[in-house]
Amino acid sequence: MKDLAERGRFGDYGGLFVPESLVAACREVEGAFREARSDPGFRERLETLLALHVGRPTPLTPAPRLSAELGVTLLLKREDLTHTGSHKINNVLGQALLATRMGRTRLIAETGAGMHGVAVATGAALLGLRATVFMGERDVERQALNVFRMRMLGAEVVTVGAGSRTLKDATSEAMRHWVSATEEAYYCVGSVVGPTPYPWMVREFQRVIGDEARGQCAGALASAVPDYVVACVGGGSNAAGTFAGFVDTAARLVGVEAEGGAGASRGRLGVLHGFRSLFLQDEHGQITEAHSIAAGLDYPGVGPEHAYLRDLGRARYVTVSDEEVVGAAVRLARTEGIVPALESAHAIAWVIRAAVAGELPPGATVLITLSGRGDKDMSTLKELV
Amino acid sequence: MSLERRLRDRGRKLLMPYVTGGITDDWTGYLRSFAAAGADAIELGLPFSDPTLDGATIQEASDAALARGATAHGILAEIDGLGLDVPLVASTYYNLVLRDGTSAFCAALRQAGIAGLIVPDLPLEEAGELAEAAAATGIDLVLLASPSTPSPRLYEIARRSRGFVYAVSRMGTTGERAALAESAGALAERIKQVGDLPVLLGFGISTPEQAVEAARRADGVVVGAAIMRRILDGAGPDDVGTYVTALRRALDQESDERR
Numbered sequence: 001m002k003d004l005a006e007r008g009r010f011g012d013y014g015g016l017f018v019p020e021s022l023v024a025a026c027r028e029v030e031g032a033f034r035e036a037r038s039d040p041g042f043r044e045r046l047e048t049l050l051a052l053h054v055g056r057p058t059p060l061t062p063a064p065r066l067s068a069e070l071g072v073t074l075l076l077k078r079e080d081l082t083h084t085g086s087h088k089i090n091n092v093l094g095q096a097l098l099a100t101r102m103g104r105t106r107l108i109a110e111t112g113a114g115m116h117g118v119a120v121a122t123g124a125a126l127l128g129l130r131a132t133v134f135m136g137e138r139d140v141e142r143q144a145l146n147v148f149r150m151r152m153l154g155a156e157v158v159t160v161g162a163g164s165r166t167l168k169d170a171t172s173e174a175m176r177h178w179v180s181a182t183e184e185a186y187y188c189v190g191s192v193v194g195p196t197p198y199p200w201m202v203r204e205f206q207r208v209i210g211d212e213a214r215g216q217c218a219g220a221l222a223s224a225v226p227d228y229v230v231a232c233v234g235g236g237s238n239a240a241g242t243f244a245g246f247v248d249t250a251a252r253l254v255g256v257e258a259e260g261g262a263g264a265s266r267g268r269l270g271v272l273h274g275f276r277s278l279f280l281q282d283e284h285g286q287i288t289e290a291h292s293i294a295a296g297l298d299y300p301g302v303g304p305e306h307a308y309l310r311d312l313g314r315a316r317y318v319t320v321s322d323e324e325v326v327g328a329a330v331r332l333a334r335t336e337g338i339v340p341a342l343e344s345a346h347a348i349a350w351v352i353r354a355a356v357a358g359e360l361p362p363g364a365t366v367l368i369t370l371s372g373r374g375d376k377d378m379s380t381l382k383e384l385v
Numbered sequence: 386m387s388l389e390r391r392l393r394d395r396g397r398k399l400l401m402p403y404v405t406g407g408i409t410d411d412w413t414g415y416l417r418s419f420a421a422a423g424a425d426a427i428e429l430g431l432p433f434s435d436p437t438l439d440g441a442t443i444q445e446a447s448d449a450a451l452a453r454g455a456t457a458h459g460i461l462a463e464i465d466g467l468g469l470d471v472p473l474v475a476s477t478y479y480n481l482v483l484r485d486g487t488s489a490f491c492a493a494l495r496q497a498g499i500a501g502l503i504v505p506d507l508p509l510e511e512a513g514e515l516a517e518a519a520a521a522t523g524i525d526l527v528l529l530a531s532p533s534t535p536s537p538r539l540y541e542i543a544r545r546s547r548g549f550v551y552a553v554s555r556m557g558t559t560g561e562r563a564a565l566a567e568s569a570g571a572l573a574e575r576i577k578q579v580g581d582l583p584v585l586l587g588f589g590i591s592t593p594e595q596a597v598e599a600a601r602r603a604d605g606v607v608v609g610a611a612i613m614r615r616i617l618d619g620a621g622p623d624d625v626g627t628y629v630t631a632l633r634r635a636l637d638q639e640s641d642e643r644r
Contacts, residue, residue, distance in 0.1 A: 015510075015511055016508060016510055016511060017479055017506050017507060017508075017511055018506060018508060019437070019438045019505050019506055019508070019529070019531070019553075020505075020508050020509075020528075020529045020530060020531040020533075020534060020542075020553065021438075021531040021532075021533055021553060021556055021557075023508050023509075023510075023531075023533075023534070023538075024533040024534070024535065025533070162444060162448075163434070163435070163448070168435065169435075172435050172436075172437045175437050176437060176438070176439075176440070176558045179438070179556055179557055179558060180556055180557040180558070182533065182556065269483060270480045270483055270484070271478070271479040271480045271483060271506065272435055272480060273435075273437065274506070276483075279480070281480070281484070284456040284457065284458075284481075284484065285433075285457070285480050285481040285483070285484030285485075286433065286434040286451060287434045287435050287480070288434075
């Protein structure tokens with residue numbers, strides 16, 4: 001299948017819906033990325049950072065006790081074991097290297113749960129860049145620990161009090177800030193969203209998850225390829241990276257959204273933050289607020305590639321409730337000794353539900369990407385468990 | 386008559402004040418006061434929940450209008466039949482256009498008597514579908530140019546824009562500033578070199594002095610945040626009309642002196 005992403009389009013989705021003032025900046029990022037990805041020196045530097053700083057490859061861990069309870073074979077792709085504790089770092093190091101290559105001295109980013117922000121603060125410190133991270137006021141309260149981590153790493157955290165005071169508004173504010181700073185700053189988008197080339201570029205930087213998992217599954221499974229590949233979806237970067245490794249196989253791809261933030265499942269065609277995709281909106285075209293127990297999934301839209309995979313029928317998008325998510329987090333903790341991020345627990349929750357409902361045939365092999373670890377969610381969970 | 390023709394026929398430096406539709410119960414009063422104060426066109430903002438090119442003032446105005454229950458169609462219904470003799474140019478983000486579909490949206494604008502449309506998050510490469518629908522409906526789709534726009538692209542914008550070219554004076558969002566950006570005049574001149582349409586400078590023009598300075602190198606100015614700041618602070622149509630009159634006089638005096 002020809003990779004449509006290179007042209008900045010995924011069927012009807014994607015595109016470059018930015019103010020004229022940002023067109024030149026987006027084009028410059030695109031040109032730099034095209035050059036960098038075909039430069040062996042760039043790839044080698046990134047691979048070295050991913051190996052020595054991030055700790056890649058991450059393991060593929062069997063989950064024997066939970067598997068036995070559910071009557072299926074679960075394999076966990078352990079992005080929670082990366083340095084900084086989530087898959088976000090894969091993308092950030094790629095983009096931070098690109099920023100230095102482009103002569104930029106500062107990274108701008110939005111963050112929801114704070115994991116992308118922490119990764120950006122980390123990548124900036126590592127490469128000697130400054131970092132400015134925009135975060136919704138509500139998330140600053142929910143994720144105080146990550147705010148402190150970012151500041152500890154030397155990043156400036158800007159609290160956004162507008163709108164729903166979550167990821168959507170942090171993203172708008174980061175874009176506004178970028179317009180006034182394109183000469184010195186690089187906008188490091190955290191998910192497979194935004195104007196072209198970001199959805200394509202971020203997926204390319206995250207496909208290391210799927211590529212590694214593909215190889216690891218070949219060693220771990222008699223069938224070489226799992227029956228199901230499951231990942232949580234907010235904007236959808238860990239899912240996009242995971243799916244990229246399996247899109248050309250027979251594996252069933254499942255993206256799991258938060259019930260209150262289900263852009264792919266319940267969104268309608270629209271344009272926000274530079275791209276055309278599916279967004280939660282009211283009958284008048286106003287974007288509505290997403291609500292989820294996982295701050296990282298509080299986004300009213302979904303990356304354009306997911307909208308496209310959905311239309312093609314190549315991937316399927318489902319939702320789970322906050323209650324199911326908390327239950328799944330506790331269950332994984334107590335059967336496998338792994339406390340997942342609440343975002344990642346969405347993927348676990350759907351697998352549990354589908355196995356119990358008999359939707360997964362007995363003995364089915366299921367790869368789940370565990371996008372991050374749950375340390376950041378302790379204060380939320382403390383109230384509920 | 387086309388928007389371009391109507392603007393040219395004014396034969397003076399152009400003044401286009403902005404108001405967020407639905408900002409108050411009697412918001413159409415602002416349209417009347419702008420017209421009476423000598424506006425050559427009026428930019429009517431259809432509020433969107435996530436205005437990514439707008440600074441704090443227009444964001445606050447959009448939120449306030451939406452909180453009052455304002456909708457694009459409600460606003461259009463309110464201007465229908467007002468009988469203003471000044472052309473109205475709607476401005477909104479592309480999501481609202483897509484909500485109806487490009488053709489239906491343009492038809493609704495036309496029905497309400499709107500002459501032009503500005504969509505700040507729709508650059509040249511994405512504008513094709515809407516440009517076609519607008520042309521078919523008789524709506525002039527105004528394109529924006531920015532200080533970062535390279536010259537060949539500027540030529541393309543000047544060629545494909547209708548009504549006028551909206552020159553974004555500086556790299557930044559909408560909002561009042563202490564001084565007009567240095568990039569403003571240079572951009573206006575670059576656009577005038579590559580095309581014939583009137584060039585209106587906007588973003589950060591809030592005082593009569595800034596308006597005069599901007600109009601020296603452009604055909605006119607757009608004033609938005611400075612007006613919305615006054616409205617958010619409680620100024621009614623008469624008060625805001627006084628301010629627009631001051632802008633008008635400053636622009637006219639400058640023209641007289643240069644004659």
